Amino acid sequence: MAIKGVLLDLGGVVFTGGEALPGAIDAVGRLREAGLAIRFLTNTTRTPHAALLANLRGMGLAIDEGELLTPAITARRLIEAEGYAPHLLIHPALTEDFAGLPDAGEPAMVIGDAGDGFSYDALNAAFRRLESGAAFLALANNRSFRDADGELSLDAGPFVA
Numbered sequence: 669m670a671i672k673g674v675l676l677d678l679g680g681v682v683f684t685g686g687e688a689l690p691g692a693i694d695a696v697g698r699l700r701e702a703g704l705a706i707r708f709l710t711n712t713t714r715t716p717h718a719a720l721l722a723n724l725r726g727m728g729l730a731i732d733e734g735e736l737l738t739p740a741i742t743a744r745r746l747i748e749a750e751g752y753a754p755h756l757l758i759h760p761a762l763t764e765d766f767a768g769l770p771d772a773g774e775p776a777m778v779i780g781d782a783g784d785g786f787s788y789d790a791l792n793a794a795f796r797r798l799e800s801g802a803a804f805l806a807l808a809n810n811r812s813f814r815d816a817d818g819e820l821s822l823d824a825g826p827f828v829a
Contacts, residue, residue: 673705678724682708688727696729708736713780713807713824714759717741739807740765743778752776752803757794757827759783775800780807781824791827 676682682692699706708731710720717738724731740762747754747766753773756766758780766778777797782790798804810823 671704673707674699675707675709678708678710678720679712682729683724683727686723686727688729693728700730706735710736710738711808711810713739714761714783716762716764718764719761738765739780743805743807744769746805747776747778750774750776750803754778754805755794755797755802757782757785757790758807760785775802776805777802778805778807779824779828781813782827786827 676696681689682696683689696706708724712720715723715738717733717736717740720738721731721733721736724736740758743754744766746752747769751770751773752775753771754766754769754776756763756778758766758778759782762780775797777794779794806824806828808823809825809828811825812820813823815821
């Protein structure tokens with residue numbers, strides 16, 4: 669069976685700290701030259717799709733919009749397909765990925781790394797929606813991540829659990 673496509677994680681594979689890893693751009697170019705379909709994956713729930721796409725292009729990566737898969741865009745597609753009306757508990761930067769979705773329809777609770785948005789009131793509102801039967805869409809369930817200060821910080825996982 670011939671390989672037809674490649675899935676590439678972004679963080680730590682294609683880039684780190686906002687810069688492409690040595691050889692990563694060339695490696696992607698070789699994959700394209702081989703005629704392979706490429707999809708770039710990330711589990712980030714703090715950076716919107718458009719900003720991540722711009723960052724990658726700024727690093728010199730030739731990437732089409734449809735080749736980048738993020739948790740928010742994947743959730744948006746599901747919300748649109750199912751006709752859900754989402755209640756969002758996400759990082760403020762991610763709201764643009766959910767712009768224009770309907771307010772009416774079956775409810776869905778969407779949770780990602782909300783950062784400082786993880787207040788008691790916000791978590792209690794999410795809990796009540798789930799208790800009322802809302803669908804549950806978790807953008808990630810990572811326990812922690814290395815924050816900009818180099819230290820570990822809580823991710824969405826403990827709140828998802």
